[in-house]
Amino acid sequence: MTLATLSALSEPTRFNIVELLRDYGALTVSEIAEKLGLRLPQASKHLHVLAKADLVNVQIDANRRIYSLCPTPLIEINDWLETFTQIKEEQYNRFDELLKKAQENTNITDND
Template identity: 40%
Template sequence: MARAATTTDAFNAVAEPRRREILDLLAQGERPVNDFVHLLGLAQPQVSKHLRVLREVDLVRVREEGRQRVYRLNPAPLKPIYEWLATYEQRWNERFDLMDDVLTDLTDELDTKETSDADDD
């Protein structure tokens, strides 16, 4: 099956690290294009390209403010990604809990051994 174009799918759109950086910045509030250029160290055409992709999948919204375009995050399209990841989060938490148990057991064994060794002296 052919991969969906990045401009039609939020999953593919956020697969690109620079676009995730843009979303992280927008999570802090609205920003004009020049903020992204300065903060990300990218050329304006590159930033505009990434913003266009994010806009086409509705992850960002734009409004005109004088001569500037100001972008803001639209988090709704991220919900399917969040829901998909939530199934893995439960598994990760279960595995981390098991790892905590193993580490606690190892620490207890080490403490017991150190106490036993100190008693032998």
């Protein structure tokens, strides 16, 4: 995962483009602009940034550019975020063990 990936996704319009490509698959610049209510130059500018960050692939078909998602950077982000989930799960498991020990200690002293 690179800073360029996160930076590209931090802009709301580019994030929306990524979600659009996720939901619809490959789209032309015109289709993306139309679906998001953008002018063609705006859409092209955002797609250029996404392509530079390797978040989208571009296929040229005559005078059309067709964009699709490149999953690798998104998988890398997901893997990175998973590390935080694992840390949280480990913390919850340790907390659960402490609670069980505290309950066991309470049960022992109550029975005495």
